[in-house]
Amino acid sequence: MNVCVRAVAGIGAFSLASAALAQVEDIPPGWGVAMEEHHFGTLLVDRFEYAWSDDNEEALIWDFQGWYGGDRQRLYLKGEGENTQGDGEKAEFESLDLLYSHLIADFWELQGGVGYQGGLGSNDHPERFFAVIGLMGTLPYGIEVDTSFRVSEDGDVSAALEGEYDLHVTQRLILQPRAEIELAGSDVEAFGVGEGLNSTRLGLRLRYEITPKVAPYIGGYWEKQYGQTADFTRDEFGEVEGSGAVVGIRMWF
């Protein structure tokens, strides 16, 4: 039974066995370890929302992250994307990253791995892959940040910075301001990306935690594009500044 559990635990089982040996060398190996090391995992769907923009566009938007691992080393899968309604196109992942994560300080994880952008098999959106390195953690004052630097397969460099903060209005009602900034090192017209500051996006969501795991919310956002990125959007007759309202649900498992 025990053996079977350990076999399933995989990497965990290996570190367990070595910990046992290191701990007390003169104890019969069959006695097991006094205190076992555990691995955990979770999936957080931070945003799963329907958005109405002021230029009458509607979209389904998602933003999730899941991880599995121990206290110091974890494997992350993060995804962010949207499906604009009524444009005849399928959904697009703005990013889908598989990252190895290492705890480097009390509140900070250094993450690195591969990223993807595209339509996941549909031909409606161009695709590209990245090498990704990022720093995720909590700033003083409790601001949660997630930064990533990307180099695409064509050598294009970009960066994204996200921050959010939870303010307890009551025990269950939580106001969450958030901000996103995107930057790029060069023009990549196929993806509508211009050199320099691409865009900023500010959001404010008010969620009600029915349980800590399930929290519907309402909110709004304001976004603006800059420089060449904005020009690319104008070329396609898109709006470079706008706001919208969202209704969604935050969940974790």
Added chain:
Amino acid sequence: MASAPVLSRRQLLQAASLLGLSTAALGVRPAWAAPAGLANIYPQGLEDGPRVSLAVRRETRQIAGKEAYPITLNGSSPGPLIRLREGQDASLKITNLLDETTSVHWHGIILPSNMDGVPGLSYAGVAPGEVFTARFPVNQNGTYWYHSHSGLQEQLGHAGPMIIEPAEPEPFDYDREHVLLLTDWTFEDPRDVFRHLKVAEGYYNRQERTLVDFFDDVAKHGLAETWKQRAMWQQMRMSSRDIADVTGSTYTYLVNGHTAQDNWTALFRPGEKVRLRVINGSAMSYFDVRIPGIRMTVVAADGQPVQPVSVDEFRIAVAETYDVIIEPEADQAYTIFAETMDRSGYVRATLAPRLGMAAPVPERRRIADRGMEAMAAHGGGMDHAMMESGQAASDKDHSSHAGMAGMDHKAMSATDHAAMAGMDRTPAHDMDHSTMHGKDHSAMHGVDHSSMPGMNHASPVEETPPAQHGNTLLAAGAAQPGARYDQPGIGIDPGERRVLVYSDLKAYAPWPDRRPPGRELELHLTGNMARYMWSFDGKKFSEVDGPIHFEHGERLRLIFVNTTMMEHPIHLHGMWMELENGAGELIPRKHTLNVKPGERVSALVTADAPGHWAFHCHLLYHMDAGMFRVVKVA
């Protein structure tokens, strides 16, 4: 019965008169199956030693009117009372009818290490379908308990009380006794509880500070002051309401397996002396215990007799036991009220002359906010506790509060250290944040300023070098600078009632080994709250190189420095820890020591028990998260 000197003639008579009542009304085993009058001291069954059999099962039971699936011992959860006598050779047989390995640790009992019941150290544990018999000579007496040391089984009710009758008369007498075993039950799978703690910081905390609290504080203390306070906590990315990791939001608190609504009743006759044997068998919950209208005399701590202390309330850390004697005079019901430290829940029992009675249940206090001592602890600013060895309350300044960014360092003189210490006793509703800066001492109810010589508001701030250990050991028994033995801890206002503190504990008689310590071993209690990593000296059990070595026969001093912002009940198996609380030759000894945030606590240990011993924080999920070490005595 002639061989039972503990039962007075009066006790026997009174017990006899209660036989019918206790049998019929409490629904325990028939009174004739147990020594006269003992049947009703504990409702979960009685197993009389020296030969006891415990069958461990997983069974469906009703808890708080809902279907639960606890671990039972001989059919009850928590398990039956095991009663032994000092001088016996105990033979305790465990039959494992679970589908996983189990174990039973006899908490606080001094015995050979292979009988201590810790899988991986004493033995391999008891495999499913297997039997293990723990055999050991019983060389002590008092109130103890037993529990599983396998995985998270303790959370499932795998625990029970153990009483050892003394060979010689005890230094106090009583007419009747009752056991009060406090536990915390959850209908969640304990593995889910652990996962919630790991993946979602503060998951069980439903008493976080809110905007409402902020505006309340602004109204009371002004915007600038409130902002400053909140900014300090926010900057540290911590919650000042982080008092219990697992709370009443999932726990149902039980006394002898019964909820507050069950109104478990302990009987007495007006004028009798009643001994209450209070055991905190919780996985995670500290309790504050009081009986409104009755003064309690503490006569034993962790099973060991102490000089009587009269109190109104005592805080019982996880795994501690306290024996108190009460003398209820009136023919009325009294409420035994046990409130959790974070005020998220409570359990009560009733003390009554007849069944079917109840007394008013007090209102719970409001959760307190943690004060400066917790912040300082977290920030690594422990230097104030490591000031030069010498007198406990010196007039030295200690200013290296590295973690307290945003603090007014100029105000952090020795005086303010005292103010900080006083913070943890101020309940939230009348908390005066200005005390954090040592400006308003009047808000610190009950702080004994006279015990802090050399207080000087104008003390200049200067660096103090850490203690030089080795040739400058403190005298044996002296309290460490940085200890707060005279404070009951967070959320208790000593001005409100007399509350037991560690400095009250004095052994009834000196313990045999009077040697001064030959060396000191300092261990830091460490953690990463956000990740729910708990450890000693920054290393989880899985990360350490090997055991902590005690030389067989040596006398040493253990120093615990709590650098976290939570309390930790530290338990050493196999040997007593003599708490250096300044009691001189009447140094009290304990198996579990509560170490408050930022506190520096020391204990003397006689390493007379060869073998491998578990040494850990007795908060179940802290232990499982890595706050565990092995002590090897050789």
